[in-house]
Amino acid sequence: MSNVQIGIQIILMFFLLVTLHEWGHFYFAKRAGILVREFAIGFGPKLFSYKKGETTYTLRLLPIGGYVRMAGEDPEIVQVSAGQTIGIRLKNDRITHLYLDQLDQRSQSIQGEVEAIDLERELFVRMIVDGESVRFPVEPHAYMVARGKETQIAPWDRQFGSKTVAQRAMSIAAGPVMNFLLAFLLFLIVMVMNGMPTNVKLGKVEADSPAYTAGLKEGDIVLEVNHTAIGSDSGKLSELIQASKDQPMMWIIERNKEQMQKTLTPKQMEDKVRVGITLTYDKRSVAVGEAISGAWDQMVFVTQNILVGFKQLLFGQFKMDDLGGPVRIVEVSGQFASAGLAPMISWSALLSLYLGIFNLLPFPALDGSRLVFLAVEAVRGRPIDPNRESIVHFIGFAMLMLLMIAVTYNDILRLIQG
Structure with missing residues (x-):
């Protein structure tokens, strides 16, 4: 590959x-009903993003995780205080956008000084426009616009x-x-x-190993070792080998549907007792x-x-x-x-x-x-x-x-x- x-x-x-x-x-x-602002894969600088509905989906540089940013968990909303001059855009007499900067470029907006504002529970803005105090209701999906970025407001019932x-x-x-x-x-x-494993089967048989000397071959199915049935339990076979250092072992194998008896003696090879084989399995569908x-x-x-x-x-x-x-x-x-x-x-x-x-x-x-x-x-x-x-x-x-x-x-x- x-x-x-x-x-x-x-x-x-x-x-x-x-x-x-x-x-x-x-x-x-x-x-x-929580407003999810961002669904991000990765951390760090943004590589790619697109927005669908209320959520921005982003792919970021460092592939060490991801996150879902929910409303109310991050201070993503710029605070608006009394006395601040802002601009608003209306649709059906309700605020859809609140502009916090570059007001000289918002010629189509209504501008005024904020007297009171609540964007979480009551959803209103009261502001002085042309010397008159006017109260405007705010759409639950309204946007705040600052530094060229639009951020959807999150009423309390949409917060985490x-x-x-x-x-x-x-x-x-x-x-x-x-x-x-x-x-x-x-x-x-x-x-x-x-x-599903059915029987332990021999994989590679190393040259000049105890198994090779005893005549074992790749593909042999191990039925019994020292009168102990092996079945599909390779762990049991390994335990028997480890317990039989320098002691002859009697193996019953099946080759080409014919049973044979083989005798071999495990030896200390490098760090453990071995006979020089790798194990695999006969299998059936599950x-x-x-x-x-x-x-x-x-x-x-x-x-x-x-x-x-x-x-x-x-x-x-x-x-x-x-x-x-x-x-x-x-x-x-x-x-x-x-x-x-x-x-x-x-x-x-x-x-x-x-x-x-x-x-x-x-x-x-x-x-x-x-x-x-x-x-x-x-x-x-x-x-x-x-x-x-x-x-x-x-x-x-x-x-x-x-x-x-x-x-x-x-x-x-x-x-x-x-």
């Missing part, structure tokens, strides 16, 4: 994982903070949930592609129930291993080389892409599951932390001060970026040093 094909697969994989995660946030936010705890929690949790669903679907696809059960079992197994990794990270049972950033992920993804479609899909499933679990950790700036704040709000009956919560998330985000820089530097250093 060419490097171009591998690169395309990796890009598509990251795009799928991040886009589906953010789509979960986006979809349930829209269902709750106005929704129930359950609606906000669903909007946040939906991102990781989408990753879990994607992981299950990908594991299911791999189960269907690979089939039934629907088997595929679903197998995909679920694989999800549980991978989840357990991911949680063990997080536990080691939490208690300091790791080395810096055990951590990997974007560079290492791309490197490993390239190896899986080179191995074939099924390994790449399986790796994508693992990353999707990892992304979902990681985002549910109760660390500031992650979805899990935001869910913790909502749980506290549900218990105490009132929200935590938004400014304090924002500070916590900002600190957490800064810490994550520092960790990302550190592991990326380590990855690059490791590549340079070979």
